[in-house]
Amino acid sequence: MKKPIIVQQQGTSDCGVACLLSILRYFGGNNKIENLRQLSGTTLQGTSMLGLKQASEKLGMDAEAYEIEDVDLFKMKADLPCIIHLLMEGNMEHYVICYKIPTSKSDFYLIGDPAFGFREWTEEKILSHWKSRVVLFLRPNKHFVYSPQTRFSKVILMRNLIKNDIHLLIIASVMGIIIAALGMSTAIFTQNLLDHILPEFQFKKLYLGLFLFVLIGLAKSGIGYLRGVFLIRQAREFNIRIMDDFYGKLFQLPSDFFISRKTGEIITRINDTRRIQELISYLFGSLIIDLLVVFTSVIFIFYYSSFIGFISLFTVPLFICLMSIFHRQIIDSQKEVMSSSAMAESHFVDVISGIHSIKAVNKENFFIARGKQFYQNFQNKVFNLGFIANTFGLWSEFASNIIISIILGFCSLAVLNNQIKLGEMMAIVAIGANLINAVSRLTNSNIRLQEATIALERMHEFSSNDLMNTDGGKSNELISSEFKFESLKINNLSFRFSGRLELFSHINLELKNGELLIVLGEIGSGKSILLQILQKIYNYDSGSILIDNKELRQIDSIFWRNQIGIVGQEIKIFSSTIIENIILDDVLSEHENVIKFCEYWGFDMFFKKLPNSYMTIVGENGVQLSGGQKQLVGLVRALYRRPKILLLDEPTSSLDEKTEKFVFDVLGKLKSEMAILMVTHRGSVISNADKIFEFKSKTLVQMK
Numbered sequence: 264m265k266k267p268i269i270v271q272q273q274g275t276s277d278c279g280v281a282c283l284l285s286i287l288r289y290f291g292g293n294n295k296i297e298n299l300r301q302l303s304g305t306t307l308q309g310t311s312m313l314g315l316k317q318a319s320e321k322l323g324m325d326a327e328a329y330e331i332e333d334v335d336l337f338k339m340k341a342d343l344p345c346i347i348h349l350l351m352e353g354n355m356e357h358y359v360i361c362y363k364i365p366t367s368k369s370d371f372y373l374i375g376d377p378a379f380g381f382r383e384w385t386e387e388k389i390l391s392h393w394k395s396r397v398v399l400f401l402r403p404n405k406h407f408v409y410s411p412q413t414r415f416s417k418v419i420l421m422r423n424l425i426k427n428d429i430h431l432l433i434i435a436s437v438m439g440i441i442i443a444a445l446g447m448s449t450a451i452f453t454q455n456l457l458d459h460i461l462p463e464f465q466f467k468k469l470y471l472g473l474f475l476f477v478l479i480g481l482a483k484s485g486i487g488y489l490r491g492v493f494l495i496r497q498a499r500e501f502n503i504r505i506m507d508d509f510y511g512k513l514f515q516l517p518s519d520f521f522i523s524r525k526t527g528e529i530i531t532r533i534n535d536t537r538r539i540q541e542l543i544s545y546l547f548g549s550l551i552i553d554l555l556v557v558f559t560s561v562i563f564i565f566y567y568s569s570f571i572g573f574i575s576l577f578t579v580p581l582f583i584c585l586m587s588i589f590h591r592q593i594i595d596s597q598k599e600v601m602s603s604s605a606m607a608e609s610h611f612v613d614v615i616s617g618i619h620s621i622k623a624v625n626k627e628n629f630f631i632a633r634g635k636q637f638y639q640n641f642q643n644k645v646f647n648l649g650f651i652a653n654t655f656g657l658w659s660e661f662a663s664n665i666i667i668s669i670i671l672g673f674c675s676l677a678v679l680n681n682q683i684k685l686g687e688m689m690a691i692v693a694i695g696a697n698l699i700n701a702v703s704r705l706t707n708s709n710i711r712l713q714e715a716t717i718a719l720e721r722m723h724e725f726s727s728n729d730l731m732n733t734d735g736g737k738s739n740e741l742i743s744s745e746f747k748f749e750s751l752k753i754n755n756l757s758f759r760f761s762g763r764l765e766l767f768s769h770i771n772l773e774l775k776n777g778e779l780l781i782v783l784g785e786i787g788s789g790k791s792i793l794l795q796i797l798q799k800i801y802n803y804d805s806g807s808i809l810i811d812n813k814e815l816r817q818i819d820s821i822f823w824r825n826q827i828g829i830v831g832q833e834i835k836i837f838s839s840t841i842i843e844n845i846i847l848d849d850v851l852s853e854h855e856n857v858i859k860f861c862e863y864w865g866f867d868m869f870f871k872k873l874p875n876s877y878m879t880i881v882g883e884n885g886v887q888l889s890g891g892q893k894q895l896v897g898l899v900r901a902l903y904r905r906p907k908i909l910l911l912d913e914p915t916s917s918l919d920e921k922t923e924k925f926v927f928d929v930l931g932k933l934k935s936e937m938a939i940l941m942v943t944h945r946g947s948v949i950s951n952a953d954k955i956f957e958f959k960s961k962t963l964v965q966m967k
Contacts, residue, residue: 278358279303279310281377282346283318285360289344290403293410294322304761309356312348312399314761319399323407331396334386338364344375346399349392361398425543427504431497432547438490439552443559445483452476453693457686494544501540545708553701553708560698567687571673575695578666582706585662589655596648603641610637616884659706663699670695748826748907748938749811750775751797756806758792766792767961770806774938774954776907779930781949782942783966784958790942791832794910797940799823828901828937830914834893836885841870842877844885845900857903864929866899869922890917898926902933909933911941927951 280299287294302318303310312328319326331337341364349357362381363373371383425432452472460468557579565572614621614630621630674688683691756770767789774780784790795801797808799820808815815823836844846853858877861867869892873879881887888896894917901909909930915923930939931951941952949955955967 277305277310278377279312279315279346280305280318282358282360282375283315285375285377286344286346286401287322290324290407291409292322292403292407302761304763310358311763312346312397313763315346315358315399317761319401323404325402325404326399328397328399331398334390334396337398341398342400342402345401347393348395348397349389350394351392357392425501428497428501428543431493431500432543435490435493435497436547436551438486438493439547439549440555442483442486442490443552443555445479445486448479449476449693451690453686453689455686457689458684459686494547498540498544501543505539542712545712549704550708553705556697556701557705560694560701563694564691564698567691568674568677568683571670571677571691571695574669574673575666575698578662578699578702581662581666582659582702585655585658586706589651592651593648593655596644596651600641600644600648603637603644607637607641610634659703663703666699667692667696748776750809751908751938751940752807752809752812754807754809756796756808757804758789758796758801759804765804765961767958767963769962772954772956772963772965774908774940776938777935778953779934779939779941779951780954780956781952782940782956782958782963783944783949784942785944788958789961790944790958791912794829794831794912794940794942797908797910798827798829825904826907828904828906828909830894830897830901830909830911832913832916834885834897836881836888836893836896838881838883840875840878840880841873841896844881844896845903847900857899860903861899864902864932865925866895866929869895891919891922894918895922895926902929905936907937909937909939911939911943913943914941916943 277296277300280296280303283299283303284294284296299305299318302321303314304317305314316326316328341361343364344360344362346358347361349359351357358377360375361372362375363371365371365386371385372389374382374384374389376382452475456469456472459465460472561572561575564575611634614634621627671692674683674691677683678685678688751774753770753772755768757765757768759765770793772780772782782790782793792801796803797815799815802816810818810823837847840850842854842857843850845857858867861870861877870877870879879887885893885896894914898914915926918926949967952967954965956963956965958964
């Protein structure tokens with residue numbers, strides 16, 4: 264083996280963090296998948312081996328990456344389990360876990376593949392994919408936290424979701440039981456009609472029976488209607504509640520959570536709530552009825568004939584066997600459907616939001632082709648799932664027909680041998696048909712159950728993620744007005760993205776109230792990241808950031824963000840009016856104050872030129888505005904909040920010279936009320952600065 268190396272090999276999707284989670288659990292630890300994504304720097308493109316190494320070290324494991332030269336030596340000295348980097352079909356980079364190494368030529372490697380589970384590979388096969396020969400060895404150290412896997416977390420989540428609806432669901436379930444019991448009366452009435460009422464010419468019992476038959480039918484219909492009302496009401500309240508809870512938690516997740524997620528993927532998680540509701544309705548509706556039908560049907564058949572009863576019981580293990588055969592295929596196929604759906608939706612959201620850029624370079628055909636590819640892939644996965652479900656349904660039908668034919672045959676023989684009467688045979692056949700249909704529905708429901716279970720898992724990934732560190736801002740309103748900012752000090756600050764090399768280190772600067780400090784630097788030097796660290800979007804690796812001698816990490820996020828104003832490189836403009844984009848809050852209460860603010864500082868001359876002044880609807884992503892107008896909206900949005908610290912990221916990059924001068928004049932007048940930190944690559948603005956720093960060799964050097 265070679266000396267340990269720092270490697271940047273990638274693995275697609277979440278295969279890397281899935282391998283890391285499996286090894287954590289192998290050694291008796293556990294963690295959340297979203298936390299592993301953040302620790303390893305997993306992006307939309309995947310995870311690097313360096314990221315897995317860094318994440319492992321943060322989780323209390325000794326981690327070393329090697330490039331293997333001698334495979335035989337690797338087999339002798341390998342410390343298992345280990346993560347290896349593969350190149351699969353189509354040049355797709357992938358991570359797997361090696362649990363076992365062959366001890367003879369006829370033996371196999373035992374591979375844990377996040378995509379396909381455990382597999383046995385020959386040495387020839389594994390070497391054909393192991394092009395990079397890169398391996399990551401992991402072992403727990405004294406800092407490793409042993410944390411058994413929580414087996415009932417999703418059960419607890421489901422319980423919490425339905426606890427407010429339990430009374431409605433119980434009522435619906437009881438009504439379902441009554442409907443099932445009334446349904447059994449049809450078979451009993453048919454048996455008595457054929458065996459007693461008609462042969463004995465019992466007209467009074469016939470009339471009474473018909474009357475009761477109609478009455479029972481009406482009762483079933485009425486109860487079924489009321490049960491439907493209860494279930495619809497429960498569905499409405501559940502969906503509103505789960506949406507409020509899930510959507511609320513989504514906004515409380517840290518900002519870096521959204522950096523590694525596509526918009527469409529998050530949207531599909533929201534749509535998953537529908538599947539969970541359908542599962543709940545099924546569990547407290549059809550499932551209970553079907554279970555009751557199976558139980559009572561078996562009892563009735565045994566009552567008429569114990570021999571035929573044992574035959575009917577064979578239905579249950581037969582369908583369970585069928586379900587077990589198709590179970591894994593259905594789960595894997597459903598996961599693929601949901602994943603491909605998220606990818607397709609993400610692509611369409613991404614393309615539509617960037618349609619103007621696409622048209623500008625005449626690349627419509629390329630993106631049309633890619634869209635077709637994503638959607639075709641999604642439809643192929645849907646087809647595969649449908650094909651599996653259809654095949655399962657076919658075998659279920661075969662099994663149902665065979666069982667009902669056997670029951671009918673034995674019943675016919677029993678009638679001919681005078682063991683049972685004709686009416687009893689009809690009752691047994693009818694009840695047997697109900698039994699088989701109920702068992703078939705129960706096994707077919709495996710598809711729905713697995714779909715909802717996967718949706719619950721996907722939702723659990725989000726809801727179990729650590730929320731933003733905040734006390735909810737309840738105490739902040741009391742102290743916000745008393746907060747008097749004096750200085751911001753950065754001491755020996757270092758930062759790296761998880762899974763990457765260090766971006767900058769030993770950053771030192773001090774910004775006092777009333778100062779304008781400018782940081783210069785080339786593209787990619789870390790200027791914007793520095794501002795995002797100050798916004799508490801990213802955590803820094805080492806060093807300190809002191810706000811009036813208090814460490815930034817100890818300051819509540821909501822309180823801190825109430826004290827700062829941000830103007831980023833890209834200003835998010837919402838599809839509403841200018842004034843709504845400035846306020847981002849209740850327009851009615853702030854309308855006049857915003858206009859007065861703009862008039863006082865001179866911004867109104869820009870907004871009054873628009874067709875409807877402040878009430879101009881700017882379109883999605885501000886399509887009706889120029890780049891400069893968007894920057895002005897972003898600047899007013901930040902200044903209107905009267906921040907103690909103003910963070911500016913290339914704030915005048917889209918402005919003409921005259922407007923840029925106007926902006927710096929305003930900032931000069933406001934400077935006495937706040938501290939301003941601006942990052943830029945443009946040297947033309949430095950004349951306005953009190954202090955100037957420049958990024959050089961991954962650190963800051965003071966120029967003025």
